[in-house]
Amino acid sequence: MIHCSGGGQTKCMKYLPQPMRLIKDNLFDIPPIFRLVQENSGADDKEMYQVFNMGHRLEIFTNEAAAEKMIAVARSFHIEAKVVGRTEKATAKQLSLKGSFGEVVYDF
Numbered sequence: 001m002i003h004c005s006g007g008g009q010t011k012c013m014k015y016l017p018q019p020m021r022l023i024k025d026n027l028f029d030i031p032p033i034f035r036l037v038q039e040n041s042g043a044d045d046k047e048m049y050q051v052f053n054m055g056h057r058l059e060i061f062t063n064e065a066a067a068e069k070m071i072a073v074a075r076s077f078h079i080e081a082k083v084v085g086r087t088e089k090a091t092a093k094q095l096s097l098k099g100s101f102g103e104v105v106y107d108f
Helices: 008-014 032-041 045-051 064-076
Strands: 020-024 085-089 094-099 102-107
Touching: 008 020, 008 045, 008 094, 032 045, 045 102
Parallel strands: 020 094
Antiparallel strands: 020 085, 094 102
16 A cells, blocks of 8 residues: 655555566546646656656555455545556566556656
């Protein structure tokens, strides 16, 4: 379980138990405040996702069956929740973010 603050979308890479590739390709919509920050700072998407959570708050890494149950519980409390990605075996740590902005890749 990782709260995506103080390291944005890349924070999760500090806590993976072994080298793996993390693919987040079903991200939440970006809240307008982050677009304002980006427009006024000139930061690119890679920097924005590394510094800010971009609307993602808490990530739980689990299997599909448990994820479905957790999402159902969250929804019962009117909390938006969904599966945002998956992990793959790899020889090195890598994070790939995909969305309307295209793809941003972080190698660790």
